Amino acid sequence: MKIVVRLVLLLVLVGLGYWLYTFFFPGPERVIRQRLAKLAQAASIRPDQGLLSRGAAIQELAGYFDSEIEITVNWRGGSQHSLAGRDEIIETAKLAHARFKHLKIEFLDLNVTLAPDKQSAIVHLTAKVTSSDQSDFQVQELKFHLKKANGDWLIFRIETIRTLSHLLVDGALVARA
């Protein structure tokens, strides 16, 4: 019985040690997940946010992106939105803050694929957006391309993925790619 108890204790200790190690020295996948969670938080707009806090959030948001960032989003219904560079992201964030009192962005089901050299990664996820002017939430599959620069994981490209490969443009269905 003593041996069993010791074995269980040993297993618990090993598990605890592993957890502590990954907590203090997280691997790149965990770092990327944490970073994207913080990005979602920075991109969200809380109704109780003051002007200063909003300004800080917008500046923080820009820090998650590479200076050469490209964002191409094909929304449901066919509209396409493209952004290039941090300045455009800041402008878009300012517009969003002016338009929405509340905007909640969540990144769900993150699938992280690291390059063999662990210097770049692709993250496939579902973005869920809940805003104050819509009762229903919006969802969109996205692909984030990240690269490691000066120890930080920066996003350099974001593109949309069509769940159902069919596109509506101005009310007319067009052939899929």
Next chain:
Amino acid sequence: MHMQSEQDKHGLVWWLRTILIGRNPRRTLIRIGVLVVAAFVLFKFVLLPPVRITGPSMSPTLREGSIHLVSRVAYLRHPPRRGDVVSIRLAGNSIMYMKRIVGEPGETVEFVNGRLLVNGKVLEEPYVKSPSRWNMPPETLGPDEYFVVGDNRAMHIDDHYLGVATRDRIVGKLLL
């Protein structure tokens, strides 16, 4: 001593203990363990965790806010079939689309004045309760593709998410 024991046996503490952990704690623990394992196996391999419907695209078949069960094992023996209401995953299973399969691999699907044509023939759709004027050019499906659409055709086609789902995106069939 005996009297005291009897009093304890029928006291509030005894009843609470009996309700919470049963008369035989060891047996209760085994029951809980079996239930946890059964629930894990059930929701990991057989069913998806209960899904709540958001949005009107499957109305009136699936009401907004209603909760349903989806089978993961429905397509182990046969491929998805026309008429099945299926769950279509996005990046994962946290949020899924619930749609009805109307076109199977290799078929050509189109909408003409609200009527759904499969390989040029009108498909009877008793589940569609509201007429529409939808038009969509013919779409020929690949070997691993299914055409899915919601039952609510009263919506404008621009507001309705429909299209082609590959087999790997179909995670299960609606049970209840």
